[in-house]
Amino acid sequence: MGSIARSWSQLPRVVRIVIALFVIVFAPIIIKQIELITNFGLLTQINRALIYVVLALGLNIVVGFAGLLDLGYAAFFAIGAYTFGLLTWPTHEIGTPFFIALWVCAAVAAVFGILIGTPTLRLRGDYLAIVTLAFGEIIPTAVRNMSNVTIRIGPWTLLDGFNMTNGSQGLVPLGKPDFGWFEQIFHLEPGTLRVGVDPTFWYFVIVMMAVLVLFVARRLEDSRLGRAWKAIREDETAADFMGVDPIRTKLLAFALGASFSGLAGVVFASMLGAIFPDLFRFQVSIFLLIIVVLSGMGNVLGVLIGGLIISLFDGVFLAQVLPPLFPDVDVQQLRWVFFGIGLLLIMVFRPQGLFPVGQGKRRPAFLDIKREPEQLSAEADAGIKMKGAG
Amino acid sequence: MSVLLEAKGVSKRFGGLVAVDTFDYRLERQSIASIIGPNGAGKTTFFNVVTGFYKPTTGTILFDGREIGGMRPNRLTRIGIGRTFQTIRLFNNMTALENVLIGMNHRLHAGVFGIGWLGAIVRPPAVVQEEAMAKAEAMELLDYVGLKGHEDDLAKSLPYGLQRRLEIARALATRPKLLLLDEPTAGMNPNETQAMTVFIRRLRDERGLTILLIEHDMHVVMGISEKVTVLDYGQKIAEGPPAEIQRNERVIEAYLGRRALEVLKHA
Numbered sequence: 001m002g003s004i005a006r007s008w009s010q011l012p013r014v015v016r017i018v019i020a021l022f023v024i025v026f027a028p029i030i031i032k033q034i035e036l037i038t039n040f041g042l043l044t045q046i047n048r049a050l051i052y053v054v055l056a057l058g059l060n061i062v063v064g065f066a067g068l069l070d071l072g073y074a075a076f077f078a079i080g081a082y083t084f085g086l087l088t089w090p091t092h093e094i095g096t097p098f099f100i101a102l103w104v105c106a107a108v109a110a111v112f113g114i115l116i117g118t119p120t121l122r123l124r125g126d127y128l129a130i131v132t133l134a135f136g137e138i139i140p141t142a143v144r145n146m147s148n149v150t151i152r153i154g155p156w157t158l159l160d161g162f163n164m165t166n167g168s169q170g171l172v173p174l175g176k177p178d179f180g181w182f183e184q185i186f187h188l189e190p191g192t193l194r195v196g197v198d199p200t201f202w203y204f205v206i207v208m209m210a211v212l213v214l215f216v217a218r219r220l221e222d223s224r225l226g227r228a229w230k231a232i233r234e235d236e237t238a239a240d241f242m243g244v245d246p247i248r249t250k251l252l253a254f255a256l257g258a259s260f261s262g263l264a265g266v267v268f269a270s271m272l273g274a275i276f277p278d279l280f281r282f283q284v285s286i287f288l289l290i291i292v293v294l295s296g297m298g299n300v301l302g303v304l305i306g307g308l309i310i311s312l313f314d315g316v317f318l319a320q321v322l323p324p325l326f327p328d329v330d331v332q333q334l335r336w337v338f339f340g341i342g343l344l345l346i347m348v349f350r351p352q353g354l355f356p357v358g359q360g361k362r363r364p365a366f367l368d369i370k371r372e373p374e375q376l377s378a379e380a381d382a383g384i385k386m387k388g389a390g
Numbered sequence: 391m392s393v394l395l396e397a398k399g400v401s402k403r404f405g406g407l408v409a410v411d412t413f414d415y416r417l418e419r420q421s422i423a424s425i426i427g428p429n430g431a432g433k434t435t436f437f438n439v440v441t442g443f444y445k446p447t448t449g450t451i452l453f454d455g456r457e458i459g460g461m462r463p464n465r466l467t468r469i470g471i472g473r474t475f476q477t478i479r480l481f482n483n484m485t486a487l488e489n490v491l492i493g494m495n496h497r498l499h500a501g502v503f504g505i506g507w508l509g510a511i512v513r514p515p516a517v518v519q520e521e522a523m524a525k526a527e528a529m530e531l532l533d534y535v536g537l538k539g540h541e542d543d544l545a546k547s548l549p550y551g552l553q554r555r556l557e558i559a560r561a562l563a564t565r566p567k568l569l570l571l572d573e574p575t576a577g578m579n580p581n582e583t584q585a586m587t588v589f590i591r592r593l594r595d596e597r598g599l600t601i602l603l604i605e606h607d608m609h610v611v612m613g614i615s616e617k618v619t620v621l622d623y624g625q626k627i628a629e630g631p632p633a634e635i636q637r638n639e640r641v642i643e644a645y646l647g648r649r650a651l652e653v654l655k656h657a
Contacts, residue, residue, distance in 0.1 A: 230483070241443075
């Protein structure tokens with residue numbers, strides 16, 4: 001694996017981009033051929049996997065870069081999806097165009113990231129994990145109960161019995177991206193693009209989003225901000241003494257991570273055409289965390305590859321390949337057993353993840369100098385040091 | 391010479407324990423001074439009060455004529471107080487270069503570009519140029535402290551002595567006026583200690599820094615300090631030039647005990 005990665009990174013940048021484009025464009029054609037034989041709905045699964053990759057890249061900023069253990073990340077996914085629902089559900093009669101709603105929802109998710117982060121980011125490690133866990137539970141529950149919202153401030157009634165989320169029945173249908181102008185310009189027959197129905201169409205929308213998010217994540221990683229996040233992860237107190245404002249820096253990680261999942265939420269909601277509170281349960285947060293930890297925390301390309309592998313393992317192998325082979329076993333019930341075993345194996349044999357962050361000249365871990373107990377640590381470090389042993 | 395740092399009646403209590411007790415202190419610009427004292431005398435606590443990690447329970451601290459009691463550490467770093475730690479606290483999984491760049495972090499994108507963190511994504515020419523300049527300056531600092539060629543090494547993979555130097559480079563990157571060194575020669579052999587002593591003097595002479603040391607090695611303390619302050623149980627028991635402190639009876643008593651003093655007298 002390492003040698004492939006090395007020879008890949010030695011290729012000139014232009015060549016790499018051309019190869020990547022080639023793969024992206026021709027993948028659906030090949031996948032269609034595979035689908036003819038296997039009947040797995042493979043492209044839909046790849047779309048789903050790519051959405052998980054975008055989410056995992058967002059979570060990677062929070063957990064991988066800044067070292068903040070967030071167990072309620074799915075909440076921001078839900079906020080993105082439901083904001084989109086609010087803006088495009090026909091009953092609400094707002095009908096915001098997809099490409100405007102996309103950015104609005106990302107911004108709303110980011111604002112929620114700041115709102116949640118401001119009071120909680122003073123906490124470290126386990127305590128932050130507990131609070132975010134609760135937040136991840138609160139959002140779906142709130143969504144389930146917001147089918148009859150009344151807001152009164154003094155004599156003014158802002159909302160009276162407003163059905164914001166339609167409770168557990170969910171929001172159906174939702175807005176689709178509009179490419180009508182594209183068909184008009186090129187004098188295509190209306191409906192040629194099969195907008196919002198064909199998985200190939202969604203594939204390209206999602207790939208565009210994934211490329212954008214990948215680009216942003218890479219740029220952030222290699223910037224003043226990325227360095228500040230890593231410093232906070234390594235030693236928050238020392239970073240504070242070196243002039244890095246911990247609260248501000250952590251808030252930015254939260255907000256940016258949340259905006260990624262806001263984007264993913266919109267595309268997810270629009271692709272499914274329907275959203276329910278149950279789609280954003282705790283398991284989603286855990287699944288994303290598993291992707292980030294298994295792939296190698298902090299490694300953007302690792303999360304991309306790991307996210308694809310793990311999501312496809314889940315969506316294709318566990319959901320579609322195994323059940324016919326073992327008709328007597330409920331494989332879906334065993335899903336978390338597989339992930340649990342996977343996590344255990346990784347923790348024992350490769351704690352830095354499948355694709356560890358590779359930088360600098362490394363020496364074997366046993367040559368590291370043992371550190372004395374730290375003078376400041378009693379007050380400063382209740383935090384989990386989220387780093388590999390390597 | 392004017393005063394850079396002035397503490398007036400500073401105390402720090404932890405519950406019933408008085409770690410620093412109504413401590414008065416004045417530090418002249420561009421001087422090298424040391425604070426010594428037995429373990430638990432309150433030296434590091436005083437450092438932590440000056441750098442904003444603790445809020446003083448009572449008293450005021452003036453830095454550069456400005457009241458700083460209660461300011462957060464990152465604010466104090468920005469106005470010119472740099473420090474190293476008793477036990478090395480580098481960012482282990484970052485390279486030496488990145489460690490130094492963190493020290494400059496607060497100076498980058500200093501509102502000049504007006505686009506804040508978006509600059510990190512869009513990377514306008516101004517940001518590219520700024521990054522290049524920061525890297526060049528960081529390389530210079532690494533060279534200055536003797537870490538040339540180690541810039542891409544992870545901090546944790548550096549040998550101990552170089553880690554100490556990297557900590558100093560990182561503190562220098564914050565462009566301090568006052569540099570607080572908490573036991574800079576701890577764990578070093580005599581040769582390394584000697585080199586560090588020379589280096590500390592160079593920091594003052596070449597960079598015009600004011601340096602405050604906590605140190606246990608008396609060769610270092612007596613060799614480079616212009617003023618030595620002795621703390622015991624949080625209280626100042628002596629202050630003066632090194633030669634005077636060496637003969638001070640209360641200091642000998644604090645370090646070696648009353649009986650030792652008597653033995654010394656009879657000897």
